[in-house]
Amino acid sequence: MYKLGLIGYPIQHSLSPWIHERLLQKAELQGEYRLFEITPEDDFKEKVLELKEKQLDGFNVTVPYKEKIIPYLNDMDDIAKEMQAVNTVVNEKGRWVGYNTDGIGYVRSLENAYPDLFEHLNRKIMILGAGGAARGIYYALTKFGFAQIDIANRTQEKAEDIAKLGKDNTKTKIFTIEEASRHLDEYDLIIQTTSIGMKSVDLKPIVQLNRLNPETIMSDIVYQPLKTQILQDAERLGARILLGHTMLLYQAQYAFEIWTGMCPDVQEMEYELLAVLEGR
Incomplete structure (x- = not known):
């Protein structure tokens, strides 16, 4: 049962839950993807410590916390180090490792x-x-x-x-x-x-x-x-x-691959995501 999520602000209208729930279905994996909104008024350190206690398998990071999360990580891959920005974190046996999947x-x-x-x-x-x-x-x-x-x-x-x-x-x-x-x-x-x-x-x-x-x-x-x-x-x-929605989809695919080791084909999801966006 994968426990995944997203931190950022504002994120209530994020498409990430829809995308990752579909990826879980396509990979035939059990799991959930939840939103963990951290407002500017919140104590960021306190919220991150609460997140650690949830023992998530991985989570995404969006604005304004792509740089702010770095001091709480145990390691980063080479791309994230070069970017000095992290949008994906994987829990490797209690160690948080940061990645940047955008490029x-x-x-x-x-x-x-x-x-x-x-x-x-x-x-x-x-x-x-x-x-x-x-x-x-x-x-x-x-x-x-x-x-x-x-x-x-x-x-x-x-x-x-x-x-x-x-x-x-x-x-x-x-x-x-x-x-x-x-x-x-x-x-x-x-x-x-x-x-x-x-x-x-x-x-x-x-x-x-x-x-x-x-x-x-x-x-x-x-x-x-x-x-x-x-x-x-x-x-x-x-x-x-x-x-532009294709970049959103494929960076999510790469994040999912980092978390699960599986890389579902997302070509048909491009049209599904289009329909979701057109309905907004």
């Missing part, structure tokens, strides 16, 4: 949708934004050995900091958002990683798509709305697109 989850979703992209590593990739998600995605893509992964961001220093994670075989140029708009036709894959496009933030696309190549894959990690304005515009211009 690998994104790459898995991309590989499932567009396997042809991975046939040649000389593809040119542009990442828009330089936050935590961009950091994880950049690092995961460098592990695959892609030759050129450029970053466009309003603040150059943050982008330069991410570029330091690059491997010897990965070249990275840093652009402003305005410069990126002028170079879009050079890229095989463009990944929008900021909150721009969310229902509650700003629906206007981060870059102008006038120079977008129809052969390009346009990806957005925002999944509410399901098809952001930048994805709608890219699709109208003939480009291929990747919806």
